[in-house]
Amino acid sequence: MTIRIGVIGAGTIGQEHIRRLSTKLSGASITAVADPNDARAQAIAQGLPGCVVADAHDLIGLDCVDAVVIASWAETHAEYVLACIDSRKPVFCEKPLATTQDDCTRILDAEVNAGRRLVQVGFMRRYDPDFVELRGVVEAGDLGAPLLMYCAHRMGSVPDGYTTRQVINDAIVHEIDTARWLFGDEIESVQVLPSRQNPNSSGDLLDPLVTILKNNSGVLIVVEASANGRYGYDITGEVVAQSGRVSLASRASVEIHRFVRSERAMPADWRIRFEQAYDVELQHWLYELNQGQPLSGPSTWDGLAAAAVTDALHSAVETATAVNVSLPAKPALYA
Numbered sequence: 001m002t003i004r005i006g007v008i009g010a011g012t013i014g015q016e017h018i019r020r021l022s023t024k025l026s027g028a029s030i031t032a033v034a035d036p037n038d039a040r041a042q043a044i045a046q047g048l049p050g051c052v053v054a055d056a057h058d059l060i061g062l063d064c065v066d067a068v069v070i071a072s073w074a075e076t077h078a079e080y081v082l083a084c085i086d087s088r089k090p091v092f093c094e095k096p097l098a099t100t101q102d103d104c105t106r107i108l109d110a111e112v113n114a115g116r117r118l119v120q121v122g123f124m125r126r127y128d129p130d131f132v133e134l135r136g137v138v139e140a141g142d143l144g145a146p147l148l149m150y151c152a153h154r155m156g157s158v159p160d161g162y163t164t165r166q167v168i169n170d171a172i173v174h175e176i177d178t179a180r181w182l183f184g185d186e187i188e189s190v191q192v193l194p195s196r197q198n199p200n201s202s203g204d205l206l207d208p209l210v211t212i213l214k215n216n217s218g219v220l221i222v223v224e225a226s227a228n229g230r231y232g233y234d235i236t237g238e239v240v241a242q243s244g245r246v247s248l249a250s251r252a253s254v255e256i257h258r259f260v261r262s263e264r265a266m267p268a269d270w271r272i273r274f275e276q277a278y279d280v281e282l283q284h285w286l287y288e289l290n291q292g293q294p295l296s297g298p299s300t301w302d303g304l305a306a307a308a309v310t311d312a313l314h315s316a317v318e319t320a321t322a323v324n325v326s327l328p329a330k331p332a333l334y335a
């Protein structure tokens, strides 16, 4: 069976997902595209047999669309996810699920009322082989109880006008989900420590921004988010445990030896670093849809729990104090 997919938002990651869904993965065809830039949408649709261009809300209702991929700006996610749930169409929504906990709560209530999981959130690190191996080592327990985690999310560069709010909602949200998934525990409080400002960044952007998340077991997760380091896309993670530590190895595709030096190439951006993770997460989603299985990937609950932490981080930036995270009871649908 082939799942007929409508894609909302044909920007950077939208086009990446259209490429992998139409040329790389099995079990999908792109049948509709929506984007405010009509010329861009038309150009993409022309390259895909049978693909139509539609307004985003119309796209969700089309008979030729079985499932929806949302890759538009974060602020638009909630309204489209709610419309998909209303139409009882499965939806893969890029992270963040929504930009506030309140919006995530509306999505959660709608999905619980629908009585089945319809939403998967694009927390693709859960499908990255390196992160999966890191988690396997922590879970195996040989290192004893986890105590601390150090993460760096160094983006290389960001566009002019990028805000601290985006650093939290679009970047640190990955470390929040990683920590929840890795330790199987919720974050209970957060702190924010702005550092000396990187001269490459201007305006109100706090760069670098160090955040400390504390989970219910007391593990501290220290996250450095750097926006404009300008040397490459550098993602690190290290768990310090009772009797050892485990860290992600540097990602390098090749080593170059010249002029009495060895150099290791590093990813230029997230598309390169996480190509395999995006492939696996979407193939897994398609497989479950094709098999008629309940969705098992990152859920609305995961999106909401992450938004509760990003909301707390926004408050911590404003108040310069530690802020507690507040979560409702977890509905049985997400057990």
Ligand code: NAP
Residues within 6 Å of the ligand: 008, 009, 010, 011, 012, 013, 014, 034, 035, 036, 037, 056, 071, 072, 073, 074, 076, 094, 095, 096, 122, 123, 124, 170, 270, 274
């Ligand atoms: P982008 O390049 O700016 O693309 C966003 C696209 O959405 C643009 O084509 C934009 O059109 C379109 N759009 C804006 N408002 C819309 C609306 N109301 N309805 C439909 N489309 C709309 O951004 P991006 O980097 O692809 O990011 C998109 C989303 O993916 C964000 O939520 C981001 O956090 C997420 N993302 C996730 C990962 C990951 O690692 N999982 C990586 C990158 C991005 P115009 O340009 O014409 O305004």
